Amino acid sequence: MTLEAPKLLTMLRDMIMIREFEELAMKLRAAGKIYGVVHPCSGQEAVAVGVCACLTNSDRITSTHRGHGHCIAKGADIRRMMAELFGRVDGYCKGKGGSMHIADFAIGMLGANGVVGAGLPMAAGAALAAQLDGKGDVAVCFFGDGAVTEGEFHEALNISAVWKLPIVFVCENNLYASNNAIAVQHHITAVAPHAAGYGMPGVAVDGNDVLAVHQAASTAVARARAGQGPSLIECNTYRWYFHSMHDKPPPETRPADEVALWKSRDPIPRLSNDLMARGLLSPAALQQMRAQVERELQAAVTFADNSPFPGVADLLTDMYAPDAART
Amino acid sequence: MREISFAKALDEAVAEEMRRDAKVITMGTDFTGDPIKEFGPDRVRFTPISESVMTGMGLGAAASGYRPIINWRSVTFCFVAMDQIINQASKVRYMFGGQADFPVTYRCGTGSGMGMAAQHSQSPHSLWMHIAGLKIILPSTPADAKGLLKSAIRDNNPVVSFECSRLNPITGPVPDGDHLVPLGVAEVKRAGTDVTVVALGYYVREALAVAEAFALEGISIEVVDPRTLVPLDVDTIHASVRKTGRLVVVDEAPPMCSAAAEIAALIAEDPASFRALKGPVQRVCAAAVPVPYSPPLEQASLPRRGDIVAAIRRVLAAG
Ligand SMILES: Cc1ncc(C[n+]2csc(CCOP(=O)(O)OP(=O)(O)O)c2C)c(N)n1
Ligand SMILES: [Mg+2]
Numbered sequence: 001m002t003l004e005a006p007k008l009l010t011m012l013r014d015m016i017m018i019r020e021f022e023e024l025a026m027k028l029r030a031a032g033k034i035y036g037v038v039h040p041c042s043g044q045e046a047v048a049v050g051v052c053a054c055l056t057n058s059d060r061i062t063s064t065h066r067g068h069g070h071c072i073a074k075g076a077d078i079r080r081m082m083a084e085l086f087g088r089v090d091g092y093c094k095g096k097g098g099s100m101h102i103a104d105f106a107i108g109m110l111g112a113n114g115v116v117g118a119g120l121p122m123a124a125g126a127a128l129a130a131q132l133d134g135k136g137d138v139a140v141c142f143f144g145d146g147a148v149t150e151g152e153f154h155e156a157l158n159i160s161a162v163w164k165l166p167i168v169f170v171c172e173n174n175l176y177a178s179n180n181a182i183a184v185q186h187h188i189t190a191v192a193p194h195a196a197g198y199g200m201p202g203v204a205v206d207g208n209d210v211l212a213v214h215q216a217a218s219t220a221v222a223r224a225r226a227g228q229g230p231s232l233i234e235c236n237t238y239r240w241y242f243h244s245m246h247d248k249p250p251p252e253t254r255p256a257d258e259v260a261l262w263k264s265r266d267p268i269p270r271l272s273n274d275l276m277a278r279g280l281l282s283p284a285a286l287q288q289m290r291a292q293v294e295r296e297l298q299a300a301v302t303f304a305d306n307s308p309f310p311g312v313a314d315l316l317t318d319m320y321a322p323d324a325a326r327t
Numbered sequence: 328m329r330e331i332s333f334a335k336a337l338d339e340a341v342a343e344e345m346r347r348d349a350k351v352i353t354m355g356t357d358f359t360g361d362p363i364k365e366f367g368p369d370r371v372r373f374t375p376i377s378e379s380v381m382t383g384m385g386l387g388a389a390a391s392g393y394r395p396i397i398n399w400r401s402v403t404f405c406f407v408a409m410d411q412i413i414n415q416a417s418k419v420r421y422m423f424g425g426q427a428d429f430p431v432t433y434r435c436g437t438g439s440g441m442g443m444a445a446q447h448s449q450s451p452h453s454l455w456m457h458i459a460g461l462k463i464i465l466p467s468t469p470a471d472a473k474g475l476l477k478s479a480i481r482d483n484n485p486v487v488s489f490e491c492s493r494l495n496p497i498t499g500p501v502p503d504g505d506h507l508v509p510l511g512v513a514e515v516k517r518a519g520t521d522v523t524v525v526a527l528g529y530y531v532r533e534a535l536a537v538a539e540a541f542a543l544e545g546i547s548i549e550v551v552d553p554r555t556l557v558p559l560d561v562d563t564i565h566a567s568v569r570k571t572g573r574l575v576v577v578d579e580a581p582p583m584c585s586a587a588a589e590i591a592a593l594i595a596e597d598p599a600s601f602r603a604l605k606g607p608v609q610r611v612c613a614a615a616v617p618v619p620y621s622p623p624l625e626q627a628s629l630p631r632r633g634d635i636v637a638a639i640r641r642v643l644a645a646g
Contacts, residue, residue, distance in 0.1 A: 126391045128372075129388045129392055162375060320462070321420070
């Protein structure tokens with residue numbers, strides 16, 4: 001599938017936005033503006049962007065603890081994301097969720113999730129709804145390699161295959177789950193072969209090549225929209241930084257040469273260089289794009305800073321749907 | 328009014344709600360009757376034996392415009408779906424800041440007394456009460472079973488329906504038409520003036536039988552059935568205790584951190600109810616053991632009528 005220039009530029013812009021959002025989030029966490037824990041997805045931007053570029057607002061996704069990129073790629077408002085990280089009332093969850101629980105149901109982003117593997121069943125439920133609606137919508141479930149060793153992965157793949165649900169399972173295989181290398185935890189370290197056990201297509205792609213991700217996702221999404229059932233895509237990628245941080249970034253525990261190798265595969269210049277070679281982007285336009293991202297992020301920080309903290313009166317609100325019985 | 332069984336009342340509730348609202352769908356490893364015949368295989372889904380995924384799918388479909396009824400069948404099996412119940416179902420609305428509603432109903436058979444041994448004889452309703460964010464119903468009659476389950480299906484929150492297996496064959500009158508029982512409203516099943524017995528699920532029948540016997544002695548027992556455990560109709564319980572000054576709570580679960588413990592604590596904390604008490608609150612609960620198989624042991628593990636009688640005599644003797 002060939003992508004038009006505006007779409008390609010949007011994909012580039014989204015990857016830059018995710019990268020810069022994460023860089024900023026780490027700084028703001030260290031500065032104490034953000035509370036709790038941050039799991040940056042720097043280095044993995046191409047997966048979220050390549051997949052979400054195939055989706056519309058009526059397609060639904062579920063995400064993980066490392067979910068900022070999925071939100072941004074699905075079209076979330078970074079001001080409300082930042083306000084959520086700051087714990088403010090104008091955040092997506094009114095400050096009740098924080099980094100691990102950002103959601104925007106209006107655009108089909110059914111939530112980041114603090115429990116490894118937990119998003120798969122919910123995505124399968126959204127896929128069931130899409131199947132019943134019969135309008136050709138799909139669900140996409142993002143998860144890490146760590147989720148593959150959870151039962152929920154296998155249950156979700158099986159039921160989706162049995163019912164031919166319109167769902168795409170997207171594994172971000174970044175070679176580690178927390179500080180454990182994949183080989184310590186998986187007998188078969190590749191994820192795509194699991195698809196065969198459930199009779200669905202399973203492909204592995206270079207997860208740092210946004211166009212390759214997009215290509216694989218387009219095929220899988222088209223298949224799902226056409227009622228042909230689920231697919232599994234393994235995106236091989238790498239996180240640039242630690243698993244998570246509180247007030248200080250923890251020390252790197254992975255081999256230095258491995259980190260350096262993967263940093264050399266940065267998905268952002270890979271796309272921007274490609275676009276320049278094709279005459280679709282000039283260095284000046286790239287500079288402008290970066291400056292615009294920077295302005296938007298500054299505006300998001302200002303928005304978040306100006307938003308009040310929730311009041312104690314908000315503690316017990318949002319527990320139950322207000323209008324209990326629908327008649 | 329017709330006389331139908333508890334099990335049939337529950338089936339009718341599901342069928343009526345599915346007829347009424349095309350967004351109501353149901354999922355489980357098996358069903359009573361043949362709901363596919365009327366509602367078709369799209370809306371009636373036989374699942375693999377995958378409780379975790381079916382529990383989570385209920386949330387995903389609920390957030391996407393449907394009103395799923397997930398049938399765990401026995402409460403035993405939902406324990407393999409604890410993540411989806413505790414980390415997800417109870418929390419998603421609040422932790423996402425109330426952005427979306429999750430109108431999903433989880434149904435399960437509970438309770439003991441059927442020779443099913445430890446794993447299949449559980450009454451863990453207080454576990455779910457403890458997890459803020461779920462609503463919980465525990466009906467004791469066919470009419471309440473039907474009316475509460477229908478309300479649960481229409482409710483826009485995750486509701487867990489505890490359906491006592493021993494009650495399934497029991498018949499009782501069920502009002503005709505669209506019979507609804509609101510969530511969070513207790514019922515005084517028998518009015519009385521001397522002792523309040525708050526009984527749960529199957530034990531409402533037992534409490535009523537005991538009350539009948541005490542009436543012959545001229546002792547007037549009030550039997551209160553909370554029907555919904557979350558939200559709990561505390562006011563009705565307080566009103567009864569303030570009137571009688573004596574409280575016995577009967578619950579099929581072991582006493583520690585139980586619904587019975589919660590009800591006793593609520594009474595103890597409330598100045599007016601506490602002042603009204605003429606003696607200490609008594610709980611009649613199951614023994615704190617996995618339910619054994621052999622009939623005499625199983626019976627010994629459960630609250631018996633004699634235990635209820637003895638507890639009532641203790642509160643009468645206290646003042
Ligand atoms: C069920 C569960 N077990 C453990 C954790 C703690 N934990 C949080 S993230 C993580 C690693 C997840 O690895 P992976 O799925 O590969 O995602 P990644 O962090 O690499 O993006 C672990 C173990 C958790 N959140 N949930
Ligand atoms: Mg990983």
